[in-house]
Amino acid sequence: MERIKCVRCPLGCMLKVKVTKDGIEVEGNRCPRGEEFALQEIENPMRILTTSVRVSGGVLPLVSVKTSGAVPRDKIKELMDHIKSLEVEAPVKIGDVIEKNVLNLGVDLVATRDCDEK
Amino acid sequence: MKRVEVVVVGAGAAGMAAAKGAAENGAHVLLLDNENWVGGILQQCIHNGFGVHRYKEELTGPEFAERLKKEIPSDVEVMTGSFVHKIFPEEKKLIVISRRGIEEIHYESMVFATGAREKTFQSLLIPGTRPVGIYTAGQAQRMINIDGYLPGKRALVLGSGDVGLIMARRMHLEGMEVIGVVERLPYPGGLRRNVKQCLEDFDIPLYLSHTVVRVEGFPRLEKVIVAKVDGKFSPIPGTEKELKVDTLVVSVGLVPVKKLLAKFVDVESGILVSNSGQTSVDSIFAAGNVTTIFDLVDYVANEGEKAGKNAALYAKGKFEGKRIPVKKGEGVKVLHPKWYDPSDPLSVYLRVSRPMERAVVRIGKYEIEAEDLTPAEMVHVEIEPPCEDEIVVSVTEV
Known part of the structure; x- marks a missing residue:
C-alpha cells in the first residue's frame, strides 16, 4: 500500500492506495477527485504550472500566468525554459491567452492578472 | 472631516469581503488600504490553490483578488494609498494620511482587517554576521513575482510553513539552486499538499528537527550553519x-498586525472576536489574519464578509452581540473565535497541539470524528449550538 497526498485542493487528503491487478483501490479521499488523482499520480503525475512572463511597456515588469490545465510533471522544466523566452506587450488583461497550445501540450498559457500600459 | 457608517481598515481578502458584506446590508462603506492597490498580499501569491471552498474552483492569488473585487458593490468608496495613523474608539473616529492630506473619518462601526506580517530573521536572534542575502519568504516572493529579479543563486529556506515551501519551488523553477528546507519541528509546518508538490516533486530535501545556528559572510551571505535539535529545540x-x-x-x-487597536480591545496573539466578528468593543469588528492566522484565504473572506454584515447591522442599531466564552480544552493549541454569539452559526477554527491519527473533536456537546490531524492544518467545523454558559472545545486521540 502506498500513501499519496492528494493535491487537487488545499484539504490535502492522505490517500491510501493499493495497486491491484484490476486497477487501484483508494481510501482516505473526501471526494471523487481523490480517486482520479491517485490513478493519475501512479500512471503519469500532472500539475498546473504557475509562473510569470516578461512584459514590455507595462506598469509592471511581469505578468503572472498559469497553464489552463494540468501538464505532465516531467515537462515542467522544458515548459519553464520556454516561458522564460517569451515577452508580451502591455496592456495585458486577466484571462488573456499568452500562447495557445503551449509546447503542443494541449493547454494554453493564460494571464492571471491585469498589466496596464505605462 | 468625513462621515461613513462602516469604515473597513485594510483591503486584503478580509477587508474586501467585509466591504462587500457591509454594503450588501445597506451601509455606506469606506474601504481603506495603505498600498496603492486592493487585494493585499494575494497579488504576489501567483501560485494556485485559492478559492476551492468559496468559489468551488482553483484560482491563483491575483485571480482570487480580482474575483472578490468584482463582488464589492460599486457604491463602496475605496481609498488606496491611505494610511490609518490613529484610532479613537470612544469618539468613533480615525485619522487617515494620504496624498490628499490628513483627514478625520467618523464612523458608526469599524471592521479592522489589517492582516499579518512575517516574523523576521532578526527576531530569531541567530548569531553571526548581518549580511545581504537574508530575506523573509514574502520579500523574496515580491522580488521574484512582482519586481522581476532573483534574490540570489543558491538558497536555503528556514521554516517549512506554506510560504517557505512555495518559495522553495518558485526559486527552483526560476533557476536558483535550492539546497533544502530546514524545520525545527519533527513535522512539516505547511500543508501536506505543499510538501508534496513544492518539495517532493523537485527532490528538494526537507530537514526536520534541524535549525540554523549561525550565519557567516559579509557584506554578502556566504555560509549557513545548521544543526539537529532536541525535543526542546536546543541544537545538539x-x-x-x-x-x-x-x-x-x-x-x-x-x-x-494589531498595534493600532491593541490598547483598546482584548487581544491575545491576535485581536479577539466572537463568531460574529465583534471585538470586546461593541462598535469594532475584526476579521482575517489580524484575529488568528488562517490556512485558507477562503476562510478569511468568509469571516470578513460576516464581520462586514454585522458591522452594517450594528451601524443601523440592529445588532446586539452576545459573548459566550469559547474555551480551549485538551489537545487544542489554537482556537478561534473567543466568544460565541448565537445570531450567527458557530464557525470554529482550531489547531491541534500535536499530530493525531484518529481523534474526536468535541465542541460543547457536539462530537465529530476526525482523522490525520496535524498542527499545520487548521480544522474547521460549523455548528449551531444552544446557548450555554460556556463552550469547551477539545480534541482527544482515540
Whole structure:
C-alpha cells in the first residue's frame, strides 16, 4: 500500500492506495477527485504550472500566468525554459491567452492578472 | 472631516469581503488600504490553490483578488494609498494620511482587517554576521513575482510553513539552486499538499528537527550553519553542518498586525472576536489574519464578509452581540473565535497541539470524528449550538 497526498485542493487528503491487478483501490479521499488523482499520480503525475512572463511597456515588469490545465510533471522544466523566452506587450488583461497550445501540450498559457500600459 | 457608517481598515481578502458584506446590508462603506492597490498580499501569491471552498474552483492569488473585487458593490468608496495613523474608539473616529492630506473619518462601526506580517530573521536572534542575502519568504516572493529579479543563486529556506515551501519551488523553477528546507519541528509546518508538490516533486530535501545556528559572510551571505535539535529545540552539539549559500529565505510564521487597536480591545496573539466578528468593543469588528492566522484565504473572506454584515447591522442599531466564552480544552493549541454569539452559526477554527491519527473533536456537546490531524492544518467545523454558559472545545486521540 502506498500513501499519496492528494493535491487537487488545499484539504490535502492522505490517500491510501493499493495497486491491484484490476486497477487501484483508494481510501482516505473526501471526494471523487481523490480517486482520479491517485490513478493519475501512479500512471503519469500532472500539475498546473504557475509562473510569470516578461512584459514590455507595462506598469509592471511581469505578468503572472498559469497553464489552463494540468501538464505532465516531467515537462515542467522544458515548459519553464520556454516561458522564460517569451515577452508580451502591455496592456495585458486577466484571462488573456499568452500562447495557445503551449509546447503542443494541449493547454494554453493564460494571464492571471491585469498589466496596464505605462 | 468625513462621515461613513462602516469604515473597513485594510483591503486584503478580509477587508474586501467585509466591504462587500457591509454594503450588501445597506451601509455606506469606506474601504481603506495603505498600498496603492486592493487585494493585499494575494497579488504576489501567483501560485494556485485559492478559492476551492468559496468559489468551488482553483484560482491563483491575483485571480482570487480580482474575483472578490468584482463582488464589492460599486457604491463602496475605496481609498488606496491611505494610511490609518490613529484610532479613537470612544469618539468613533480615525485619522487617515494620504496624498490628499490628513483627514478625520467618523464612523458608526469599524471592521479592522489589517492582516499579518512575517516574523523576521532578526527576531530569531541567530548569531553571526548581518549580511545581504537574508530575506523573509514574502520579500523574496515580491522580488521574484512582482519586481522581476532573483534574490540570489543558491538558497536555503528556514521554516517549512506554506510560504517557505512555495518559495522553495518558485526559486527552483526560476533557476536558483535550492539546497533544502530546514524545520525545527519533527513535522512539516505547511500543508501536506505543499510538501508534496513544492518539495517532493523537485527532490528538494526537507530537514526536520534541524535549525540554523549561525550565519557567516559579509557584506554578502556566504555560509549557513545548521544543526539537529532536541525535543526542546536546543541544537545538539556535534551535529553542525556547514552549507554554502548566498541566500537564506526565512519563513518562520506570521504575526497579526494589531498595534493600532491593541490598547483598546482584548487581544491575545491576535485581536479577539466572537463568531460574529465583534471585538470586546461593541462598535469594532475584526476579521482575517489580524484575529488568528488562517490556512485558507477562503476562510478569511468568509469571516470578513460576516464581520462586514454585522458591522452594517450594528451601524443601523440592529445588532446586539452576545459573548459566550469559547474555551480551549485538551489537545487544542489554537482556537478561534473567543466568544460565541448565537445570531450567527458557530464557525470554529482550531489547531491541534500535536499530530493525531484518529481523534474526536468535541465542541460543547457536539462530537465529530476526525482523522490525520496535524498542527499545520487548521480544522474547521460549523455548528449551531444552544446557548450555554460556556463552550469547551477539545480534541482527544482515540
